[in-house]
Amino acid sequence: MLATMLAAAAIAAVYVLLIAHHLRRAAIDSGPARQLNRAERAAAARLLTGDLDRAAYRAAMEALAAQESTARPLLAPTMD
Numbered sequence: 001m002l003a004t005m006l007a008a009a010a011i012a013a014v015y016v017l018l019i020a021h022h023l024r025r026a027a028i029d030s031g032p033a034r035q036l037n038r039a040e041r042a043a044a045a046r047l048l049t050g051d052l053d054r055a056a057y058r059a060a061m062e063a064l065a066a067q068e069s070t071a072r073p074l075l076a077p078t079m080d
Contacts, residue, residue: 039064 043060046052
């Protein structure tokens with residue numbers, strides 16, 4: 001029974017370390033994307049509160065999409 005408890009504790013510890021590693025890498029990798037998400041949320045909040053009309057919201061989303069496309073271009077395979 002002690003061996004089973006030690007094995008379960010070891011597995012849990014490894015699992016916690018893997019999750020921490022994943023979260024640390026996700027935080028490092030998502031710098032510009034996180035800023036875009038904040039701007040997107042801010043624009044949506046302004047739309048809902050009435051600070052932006054639909055046309056201004058659409059223009060803000062277009063500007064964010066253009067910014068994201070230059071920061072993180074989508075690479076699609078071509079069929080030759």
